Amino acid sequence: MTPLELSIQRFLHHLHYERGLSPHTVKAYRRDLARFLQWCEDAGLTDAAAITAHHIRRFAAARHRQGLSPGSVQRVLSGLRSLFRYLVREGQLRGNPAEGVPAPRRQRRLPAVLSPDETARLLEGSPEDDPLALRDKALYELVYSSGLRLAEAVGLDLGRLDLGEGTVEVLGKGAKTRLVPVGDKARQALAAWLAVRPGLARADEPAVFVSQRGRRLSARSVQARLSRLAVVSGVGRPVHPHMLRHSFASHLLESSGDLRAVQELLGHADIATTQVYTHLDFQHLAKVYDQAHPRARRRRDDD
Numbered sequence: 001m002t003p004l005e006l007s008i009q010r011f012l013h014h015l016h017y018e019r020g021l022s023p024h025t026v027k028a029y030r031r032d033l034a035r036f037l038q039w040c041e042d043a044g045l046t047d048a049a050a051i052t053a054h055h056i057r058r059f060a061a062a063r064h065r066q067g068l069s070p071g072s073v074q075r076v077l078s079g080l081r082s083l084f085r086y087l088v089r090e091g092q093l094r095g096n097p098a099e100g101v102p103a104p105r106r107q108r109r110l111p112a113v114l115s116p117d118e119t120a121r122l123l124e125g126s127p128e129d130d131p132l133a134l135r136d137k138a139l140y141e142l143v144y145s146s147g148l149r150l151a152e153a154v155g156l157d158l159g160r161l162d163l164g165e166g167t168v169e170v171l172g173k174g175a176k177t178r179l180v181p182v183g184d185k186a187r188q189a190l191a192a193w194l195a196v197r198p199g200l201a202r203a204d205e206p207a208v209f210v211s212q213r214g215r216r217l218s219a220r221s222v223q224a225r226l227s228r229l230a231v232v233s234g235v236g237r238p239v240h241p242h243m244l245r246h247s248f249a250s251h252l253l254e255s256s257g258d259l260r261a262v263q264e265l266l267g268h269a270d271i272a273t274t275q276v277y278t279h280l281d282f283q284h285l286a287k288v289y290d291q292a293h294p295r296a297r298r299r300r301d302d303d
Contacts, residue, residue, distance in 0.1 A: 002046040008033050011086050032076045033083065035063070048087055056080060056101045064104050074103035111246040111276065118235050119144060119247055123185075125233030131196040132212065136225055138186070138193035139209050139217075140244060142168070145186035147248040147265050149173075150241040154217050157206040163187050163194075172267040180265050249277045 001009075012030055015021045021029075039059050045051055056077070064073050080098040087093045114122065123140055143153050152170050160169040166182045182190070190208075200210055207216035222241055230239035245266070253262050263274040 002041070004040055004046055004048050004051075005037055007048050007087055007092065008037060008083065010090075011083050014086060028075075029079050029082075032079045036076070036080065048084070048093060051084075051097050053097045053099075053101055056098045060101060060103065070104040077101055077103055111250075112243055113250045114235070114239070114243055114247045116251060119244070119251075122230060122233050122235055122239065125229065128192070131193075131200055134189070134193045134196055135200075135209055135217075136222075136229070138189040139222065140226065140229075140241075141186040141189040142182065143241060144244040144248050145183035146170075146180045147245050147252075147262075148180075149245060150219050150222060153241075154207070154209055154219055154222065156208045158208055159206070161190070161208055163190060170267065174269075176267065178264070178267045246277075249274070253277045 012026060012033070015029060016023075016026045036059060039062065040046070040051065040055070043055065045055065060073050060077055063076060064070070068076070077098060081096060084093060084096040084098050088096055123137070123144065128134055128137060139153055142148060143150070146168055148156075148168075148170060149172070152172055155171060156168065160171070161182075162168070163182070166184075166187055167179055168182050170178050170180060172178060194208075197208075197210065200212065200214055201207075202210075202214035205215055209217040211217050211221060219241075226239055226241055230237070249262050249266055252265070253259065256262075259271065259274055259277075262277065263271050266274060268274045
């Protein structure tokens, strides 16, 4: 066993027995590090002390050429940084050669959104003749009205909803709370649902949205029912709950142009996360330009 292989074995032991990571996570580390070990042996590198940032970059580039996605290369680099950080802490190395080695740039995928017409068709197409339909309509209206994540909506408790003031206190990522407004349509739908909720909910259940069994509604159930509603409403394409949040952000930014306000409402820590919606807004403007501008129309006709 080479010194590098021994170092990797000790690191994996540390992950499992000292850090208590799950077997699945340790297995992923072992798989990535096994490929790294093989690459190092092929390059004549048998000791961690001989590995430089140049070697790490070459390995990452090789994995990318083999078809590994930028996100997966980033995962591999993260594992290598953890390995060398451990070796530094153990006194085997003086520095971390993987620190600062960048992954290939990801191609940013724009989020799928519904048009205002599609959103209206979806939300107004929900039947209102039974408690579950009232619950679904209230949940979808709230997500679209206030830009909630699905986990935030199903995790919402009664004490955080104030229909009188038209606000909801959301417990977001990192246990951070934010106060966001609730629109009139959502308030009406929530009031209708809360009027029938006692017939379903168990007495000790704090969740706003409950299942037929009276307990907190699961995210999976919401996804399945929304997919069926999209078909019934004639939206014409698959719809998932996060599309309502994306649509909220896109429509609000399109109308207001206030990126900072959208950031606050969505609960994004970094405005760079919110900026993806400016690309959607530009796509909308470009489409309007192509359809309406005389020069653009003439060029299309000529083609």
